Amino acid sequence: MNKDKELELLLAQLRNAKPNNSQMAKWQMAVQTELGKTNAFRKPMFRWTTQMAAVLATGFILGAVTSQYFIPTQENTEPVATIQYTFSKSE
Amino acid sequence: MVNWTVTVNELGPRLYRYFLGSFAPDVAEELVQEVLVRVVRGWQAGSFDASKGTLAMWAFGMAHNVRLETLRILKKEAGFIKLRDEDSIEKIEAPAFIGESPYDLKVLRKAISQLPEAERQIVLLHIDDHLSLSEISSLLDMPVGTVKSHVHRAKENLKEILGENKKEIYE
Numbered sequence: 001m002n003k004d005k006e007l008e009l010l011l012a013q014l015r016n017a018k019p020n021n022s023q024m025a026k027w028q029m030a031v032q033t034e035l036g037k038t039n040a041f042r043k044p045m046f047r048w049t050t051q052m053a054a055v056l057a058t059g060f061i062l063g064a065v066t067s068q069y070f071i072p073t074q075e076n077t078e079p080v081a082t083i084q085y086t087f088s089k090s091e
Numbered sequence: 092m093v094n095w096t097v098t099v100n101e102l103g104p105r106l107y108r109y110f111l112g113s114f115a116p117d118v119a120e121e122l123v124q125e126v127l128v129r130v131v132r133g134w135q136a137g138s139f140d141a142s143k144g145t146l147a148m149w150a151f152g153m154a155h156n157v158r159l160e161t162l163r164i165l166k167k168e169a170g171f172i173k174l175r176d177e178d179s180i181e182k183i184e185a186p187a188f189i190g191e192s193p194y195d196l197k198v199l200r201k202a203i204s205q206l207p208e209a210e211r212q213i214v215l216l217h218i219d220d221h222l223s224l225s226e227i228s229s230l231l232d233m234p235v236g237t238v239k240s241h242v243h244r245a246k247e248n249l250k251e252i253l254g255e256n257k258k259e260i261y262e
Contacts, residue, residue, distance in 0.1 A: 007250050010199040014218055017196065019107045023120050027103045030124045031095050034131040 093134060093146070099127060102147060105219050106154050111196065112203050112215040113158055122161060126154045148226050151216065155230065158215075202252045210245035217242050 019027075106126055110119035130150050133139055139149055203211055216227045224242075228235045 004250065006253060007246060010195055010202075010253070011218065013195050014108060014112060014199055015220065017108050017111050018104055019120070019123075023107070023123075024100065024103055026120070027099050027124055027127055028096060031099050031127050031131055034128050035095060035135075
């Protein structure tokens with residue numbers, strides 16, 4: 001047989017080689033499993049971030065509500081220093 | 092978004108043929124899976140850059156690296172390639188290949204393995220009909236002219252190997 005023909009025939013055999021159905025199914029399964037792994041990793045991350053956001057929001061709301069009672073401001077503190085100053089000056 | 096079912100259906104057979112040029116069918120099957128999983132991981136990690144080429148080209152770049160990694164590992168285990176090759180070639184199921192004898196594939200694989208590494212890499216990529224010479228050149232970081240001359244030289248060398256050492260190869 002002609003050398004060129006022989007080589008082309010051999011190369012054509014490799015070019016025509018096809019995987020069987022079970023191999024294809026195996027690869028599909030591997031890819032789907034890999035995609036599933038990534039999704040499984042993302043879901044808890046999403047849940048975790050949602051929880052953090054909820055906790056922060058609750059904290060801000062509680063902080064805003066309670067701050068007016070616990071953080072001393074000009075309105076909610078008694079002028080103790082002024083009384084003491086006035087008292088000591090009057091003595 | 093990538094339709095992974097379609098991608099596997101398209102890329103799986105192409106990568107399988109690429110690996111069949113170097114490895115026995117059972118090893119090729121495992122390597123295709125390895126590449127596909129790496130492609131998915133890379134895609135999810137955002138490593139794929141569409142401006143640098145197609146997804147198939149990217150996958151073949153990975154296949155090229157996986158092939159080199161595997162050869163390195165197999166080289167360390169002396170005689171492993173030979174053992175795997177001879178053992179598994181007998182077990183090939185007929186439906187795995189269409190219109191050819193697995194024995195001829197073994198002959199071609201042996202002939203390809205005798206080529207210089209640069210020519211071997213190009214022949215293996217050139218077997219895939221969908222990869223153009225310019226894609227192969229950017230994959231291997233080589234000018235298109237060099238790729239063309241390597242393809243030509245590789246074919247001449249293969250003819251020589253198949254002709255001169257025919258008896259040795261078939262034995």
